[in-house]
Amino acid sequence: MADVYNKAKRSEIMSKIKGKHTSPEIRLVLLLKELGLKPQQHRKDLPGCPDAVLFRKKIVLFVNGCFWHGHKNCSRASLPNTNRVFWQTKIEKNIRRDASQCRKLRKRGWHVLTFWTCKPLTRTILTSRLRRYIS
Numbered sequence: 001m002a003d004v005y006n007k008a009k010r011s012e013i014m015s016k017i018k019g020k021h022t023s024p025e026i027r028l029v030l031l032l033k034e035l036g037l038k039p040q041q042h043r044k045d046l047p048g049c050p051d052a053v054l055f056r057k058k059i060v061l062f063v064n065g066c067f068w069h070g071h072k073n074c075s076r077a078s079l080p081n082t083n084r085v086f087w088q089t090k091i092e093k094n095i096r097r098d099a100s101q102c103r104k105l106r107k108r109g110w111h112v113l114t115f116w117t118c119k120p121l122t123r124t125i126l127t128s129r130l131r132r133y134i135s
């Protein structure tokens with residue numbers, strides 16, 4: 001279907017959308033749609049408010065920022081030299097919260113897929129991670 005907006009209007013709309021979402025999140029949703037899936041977003045009723053939810057397939061997907069979520073052995077997750085204790089405490093708290101949300105989701109029967117922003121998400125990566133759960 002042709003876009004109902006002209007190029008300038010569309011780009012204005014898209015830039016407004018960008019402010020609300022982080023762009024890796026948009027990428028994830030677009031890729032899922034490309035694969036013919038129907039992702040839902042902002043399901044606040046689910047632990048951790050996943051970035052995308054495939055409701056019927058019982059799959060939740062997260063795109064985690066390496067720093068805030070403390071990606072293990074990742075250069076993007078290294079702590080700043082100032083206020084080190086503060087940052088360490090904060091990030092460790094986030095890691096514990098992520099783990100607890102993940103446990104809650106799995107207990108409710110959800111498959112949890114986590115992606116990290118240090119690795120650009122591609123269709124190939126997404127497809128291979130989904131293959132386990134989608135035939």
Ligand SMILES: [Zn+2]
Pocket residue numbers: 066071074075076077116117118119
């Ligand atoms: Zn990382």
